[in-house]
Amino acid sequence: MSTEARAQTFPAADWGGGVLPYRVGHRKLGMWLFIVSDSLTFSALLIGYAYLRASNVWPTPFPFYPSIVFSSVMTFCLLSSSLTMVFGVSASSRGDKARARKWILATIFFGLAFIVLHLIEWNHLIGEGLRPFFLPEHWVKTFTTTEGIPPSPLFGATFFTITGLHMFHVFSGTIYLGVVAGRVKKLKHEDVEISGLYWHFVDLVWMFVFPLIYILSVDVGGRLAR
Amino acid sequence: MSTHVEEHFAGSNKLFTSIWAWLVGLTLIEIFLAYRPMPIHYMLTILMGLSIIKAALIVAYFMHLKFERLSLILTIVPVLVICICLLLMFFPDSFRSSGLRYKFKEPEPIAPKSVE
Numbered sequence: 001m002s003t004e005a006r007a008q009t010f011p012a013a014d015w016g017g018g019v020l021p022y023r024v025g026h027r028k029l030g031m032w033l034f035i036v037s038d039s040l041t042f043s044a045l046l047i048g049y050a051y052l053r054a055s056n057v058w059p060t061p062f063p064f065y066p067s068i069v070f071s072s073v074m075t076f077c078l079l080s081s082s083l084t085m086v087f088g089v090s091a092s093s094r095g096d097k098a099r100a101r102k103w104i105l106a107t108i109f110f111g112l113a114f115i116v117l118h119l120i121e122w123n124h125l126i127g128e129g130l131r132p133f134f135l136p137e138h139w140v141k142t143f144t145t146t147e148g149i150p151p152s153p154l155f156g157a158t159f160f161t162i163t164g165l166h167m168f169h170v171f172s173g174t175i176y177l178g179v180v181a182g183r184v185k186k187l188k189h190e191d192v193e194i195s196g197l198y199w200h201f202v203d204l205v206w207m208f209v210f211p212l213i214y215i216l217s218v219d220v221g222g223r224l225a226r
Numbered sequence: 227m228s229t230h231v232e233e234h235f236a237g238s239n240k241l242f243t244s245i246w247a248w249l250v251g252l253t254l255i256e257i258f259l260a261y262r263p264m265p266i267h268y269m270l271t272i273l274m275g276l277s278i279i280k281a282a283l284i285v286a287y288f289m290h291l292k293f294e295r296l297s298l299i300l301t302i303v304p305v306l307v308i309c310i311c312l313l314l315m316f317f318p319d320s321f322r323s324s325g326l327r328y329k330f331k332e333p334e335p336i337a338p339k340s341v342e
Contacts, residue, residue, distance in 0.1 A: 022298040032298070036306050043310045047317060054320035068257065075253050083246040086288050090242070093235035193235070193290070200288045207280045210253075211273040215260040 024190075031194045035201045038169075042205050045165065046212055049158040056152035059135060059143040061224055062217045070121040071214040074114050075206065078170075081110030082203040085177075085196050092192040097185050100192060104181040107199060111174040118167055125159075132157045142223050159213060166209055169202045236293040245287045252276050 014021040022029060052058075062068060088103030129136030135153050143151040180187065180195040219225075256276055259269065286292040291299055 022301070023295050024298060029298075032302055036302055039306055040309055040313070043313055047313050051317055051320040054317070055323040068260065072253070072257055076250065079246060079249050079253070082284065082288050083242060086237075086242045087239060090235055090237070090239060189235075197289055200284055203288075204281050204284045207249075207277050207284070211256050211277055215256055215273060216266070216269065218260045220261060220263060 028190055028194050028197070031197050035197065038201065039205075042162075042165075042208070045162050046208060049162060049212065052152065052154050052158060056154070057143065057145055057149050058217075059139050059151040059155050060217045061139050061143070061155075061219055062214060063219055063222070063224065066121060066124050068214065068218060070117055070124075071210060074117045074121075075210050077110045077114045077117070078203045078206050081107045081114070082200050084110065085199045089193050089196040092184070092189050095189075101181050101184045104177050104184065104192075104195075108174050108177050108181065111170055111177070111199075114170055115167060115174070118163065122160075122163075130156045130159075132160050138224065142226075162209055162213060166202070166205055169205065173199050173202050235290070237287060237290070242287065245283055249280055249283060252280050 020026075024032075084103045084106040088100045088107060091097075091103060092100035128139075130139075133153050133156060135151060135155060140150055176195055176198060180192060184192065256273060259272060291302070
């Protein structure tokens with residue numbers, strides 16, 4: 001057997017060019033690489049937040065209503081939007097483009113519901129007096145330690161940056177899905193699947209933002225209300 | 227040339243619905259835990275554990291990575307895990323800066339001088 005002939009049967013021929021070694025198209029691979037880099041962006045932000053939190057007195061101001069109720073319903077919306085998206089991709093793989101479009105439109109609906117609820121929730125906090133570099137007066141009074149150390153004013157900065165960047169991802173996702181839903185009959189199945197990858201990633205990021213930002217900042221004893 | 231890409235999308239709607247139910251259930255556990263008083267490092271560990279399980283479910287089933295080729299999984303996942311662990315390298319420094327804090331004390335109020 002000649003060397004060339006042996007190279008043909010060698011499994012590494014996958015990497016010799018002219019084939020798709022990962023069995024995915026280059027656009028899908030591109031989306032995966034984007035997701036990897038974007039995960040690092042969010043990890044860096046969340047680790048920065050954890051750093052600030054561990055090195056400062058940190059306020060825990062979120063009441064059950066509105067903050068936790070709103071953020072839980074938002075989580076439910078985002079999880080459900082992922083389910084409708086996966087139904088859409090599944091329909092598209094069977095060639096049922098009309099049904100795929102309906103499911104993608106349902107996904108956009110849940111995404112927009114998430115944004116609206118989140119903006120209402122932001123509005124509550126801004127109304128209370130929270131700003132990127134200032135805490136409301138009564139928060140400072142409540143969360144100052146017995147040693148007289150005031151809570152860090154960076155609470156607002158981390159909160160608005162992380163949830164804002166996430167909301168921006170959801171917003172761009174709804175536009176992206178809108179374009180996909182409009183052109184679904186012209187697009188290949190894999191392109192629909194790629195838009196699904198992006199949408200599930202947005203959902204995945206929220207699975208870390210929700211516990212770290214909301215659950216860990218619950219005002220357990222109702223200290224603010226007192 | 228085999229540039230044909232598989233159009234088959236593995237997984238039934240029933241499977242995806244059960245994954246969704248798991249995700250909702252784990253979220254409810256997280257919300258329940260929020261009102262259990264416990265030291266913050268236990269809380270953080272449990273919450274991050276649950277979040278990693280949820281993330282794995284989303285990536286494996288919804289993002290379909292479980293059904294992709296092993297070479298793609300090995301290209302994407304380990305690099306991400308290693309990079310995030312490397313980012314965490316700075317975290318212990320937060321304990322140092324926490325210890326450096328100036329312990330602010332209200333100055334003793336000056337006693338009013340008695341008028342003689």
